[in-house]
Amino acid sequence: MTRVYLDHNATTLLRPEARAAMIAAMDVCGNPSSVHGEGRAAKALVEKARAQVSAAFGADGADVVFTSGSTEGASLACGDQELQGASIEHDAVRSWINEKLSVGMDGSVQVETPEKSTLQLANSETGILQTLPQGLAVTDATQAFGKLPIAFNWLGTTRALISAHKLGGPKGVGAVVLKRGTEMTTQIKGGGQEMGRRCGTENVIGIAGFGAAAEAAARDLENGVWERVEGLRNILEEALVAGASDTILVGQSASRLPNTSCFATPGWKGETQVMQMDLAGFAISAGSACSSGKVRASAVLTAMGYDEITAQSAIRVSLSPETSESDVLRFADTWLAKEKTYRARVA
Template sequence: MTGRVYLDWNATTPLRAEARAAMVAAMEVLGNPSSVHAEGRAAKALMEKARGQVAAALGAEGADIVFTSGATEAAALACAGRGLFCADIEHEAVSAWCEPSLVVDGLGRVMVSDPAQTALQLANSETGVMQDLPEGLAVSDLTQGFGKVPLAFNWLGCAMGLVSAHKLGGPKGIGALVIRRGLDVAAQLKGGGQEMGRRAGTENLMGIAGFGAAAEAAARDLADGVWARVAELRNILEQALSAPGDGSICAGLGAARLPNTLNLITPGWKGETQVMQMDLAGFAVSAGSACSSGKVRESRVLRAMGFDGVQAASAIRISLGPDTKRDDVLRFADVWSAARAKRLKAGA
């Protein structure tokens, strides 16, 4: 009996050993980073080490790294009250603060006319499609790309970027807003003036330490070619799942994509049904449609790309990671293809 196979790395990732060790060590640090005594200075030093690790991994040396509870809070800090525009492919954490009026083409690429008033993600979590970020962009959600593709914030030309630890092997509940030096944002959480006055509240030292260690390890993996191997597995899976004539579509195929992501649409075979069938067979994948309060909705990302309602509700996202093995993707392809063939035979 084979074990379960996790193919939902874009949702969250396993905690890295380096992050776990850093968090355990941080638990032994007594001080509050805002205190001036020896214990406080030790905590502050640990926090600043992590800040440097994140900055180095992100290519953001010299930028301000403001630690938050995650990318969602970072999005609010970056976007609230600024009257920014975005497209419907953005994560809800960004689109909640912006006017989603930008046009998206059939490959998931966004047309930007005013970068200084635009929030635009680097890579889409559902399709993996990557954007060419224009110079002078106001805000970019870097969450999915950070750690998976070569990335240097200082060369992107955007004013602010959002990142999250648990997407690259760090703990949940910690993220950051990266701000180009010299810019400022209005604090959403006010109080003690932590994080250079941009985000009040005693810092999550354990989470920050884990984030720093995970970012450093993720950068090392990227340099060592780990994600190039993942891309090869994704391509093998993509080929194994292709069946000409059955109507299945790979969303974003032909555009630059993350190395690990495959969004597969099989019109009429609901995404949530596929997810449940694969779960019972021992595979963790996600539906392309989003669920809110138990109500299944078609994917607004796919609708923005021009897919119809049936297609947008019939997608699954398969996202691989460094722990994924060739046998994992081949077994998934066999199981999924058998389920598809059974469905077609039954005429469902």
């Protein structure tokens, strides 16, 4: 059985450009903080990647601070502030929110005081996009970066979180992007690396992979790759609507990521669907990967106003440029057959 991976919002495939950059970086033995030739060679790799990430994210003139990923980035960017935010934020950001903002049934969030608020650019579960107000304190751009033509310099936010493994880089490396001149309290004290904002020896190999992946992702956007992915997502949803009339497509009328489909068949638990589809050879999810293994209603759908039964029944399918039309149609046929079995059992 050939497996089909449809959980790219959790983590996506390592790009060949990232793999090549990482392999090359393994042969550079110096510490980036050392002043000798070997140290300068390692530092050059870090700075090259910083420039690649900055260019791909449209962050010319901003500060790119490398971290171990968006979770550490959230701690760094949010930990020194009293923030307002909504329950649809990723757990890594939601844990820092002091005052909750309301969410509409369409997934939209109204922000009254941007300078004291955090608002994700794209939701990892539903794919729904937000319009960011100017002066926003923090945005989680992890899911949007590499999938949408965005630029930090016109997003209007002071701090942004991004991560390598969502766009074809390695796991365990990310960045906080800061508007130049922004003060930020370090959460890890030590030798003063990363402009004194994130101490500890840099993950040179991972950072090199992040830079190469960001550069390749920017090329994909320029070449219109994600338009084809959106077409596949639409084919999938058309098949689901035609074959399962009781299934709810979440955020179908909203602006969404081109690769993300979240849908619920009330009463058929999402965790059960994930296991059944896994046995059939398909990797999907029931919410954020950071919440995997926890049988509970989706906090995102609950915040949007869905009842608990529906929120417990949601699954997410997330595609990539490597996904084929055959993959999508095979998934739809298999899922619809299991949905029919479920309906017969509960009738």
